[in-house]
Amino acid sequence: MEQSNMSLWGTLEGFEDIFKENYSPLFRYVKGIVKDDDQAKDVLSDLFLNLWQQKDKLQINDLKPYLFRAARHGALKMVSPRYQSIELPDDVHNIPADAYNPFEKFVAKQSIRIVEDLIAKLPPLRKEMIELRLLGLKHAEIAEALEITEKKVEYNMREAIEQLTHAINHSSLDKATIAGGLMLINIIFTII
Known part of the structure; x- marks a missing residue:
């Protein structure tokens, strides 16, 4: 400490x-x-x-x-005895009622849901890493929390981004909607 x-x-x-x-x-x-x-x-x-x-x-x-x-x-x-897939609770990305009009709020929630669905399709370790990142942990902190090397975190985060990019590019989803969802849930990846 x-x-x-x-x-x-x-x-x-x-x-x-x-x-x-x-x-x-x-x-x-x-x-x-x-x-x-x-x-x-x-x-x-x-x-x-x-x-x-x-x-x-x-x-x-x-x-x-x-x-x-x-x-x-x-x-x-x-x-236990079985490890279950981690899911962020439904209310983790609450949108303040006064932030948007009803239609904008609906669109924002839909954008978030689309991004969450894409993340849910990742392998469990990568999904967990992204969820920890969403909760504010940095790569080194994720590595320590999961008891793995930082290099493994960096590799898996890079691969997760590639998987998400591939899924986005090969879907009929609107890119602006996905970008809005990513911004709303504050996924900020800085892979160096």
Whole structure:
């Protein structure tokens, strides 16, 4: 864990800040695995309780990937013995009611649904990587969360983009609609 975060562990207020900052994206991620609000809450309760109880013993280099990795392990235990495909919950891309008129809101939701359907067709690992990216993790954080190398993340993200591009180019879908959906769900890929 970074030095600045180390001091946060010692106080309840600091721990509360860590909880507040990370709970929402962790909840969306875990719910995508367990498919149930209550089970997702249980996983995160256990995670944060363990984190607090073990705060003096844990050696965490980077908090965000650690939390996602721990949440993933907890969620997979909840749904074991079989790992299920991860799906982002329906409300993850809520569009504010006052942002668009009813027709624009309908078109925006349709654009998002099209992009989500394209993502759903990816192999499970690539789909999970994109979903973690949507939740704000960087390549290095995704690698740490999934316990794989950053090179493997970069390769799979590049391949996912190629698969999505191929699917888009070989479909009858309107490219502007797809571009709008991508922008709305904030997929920002920076593959170097």
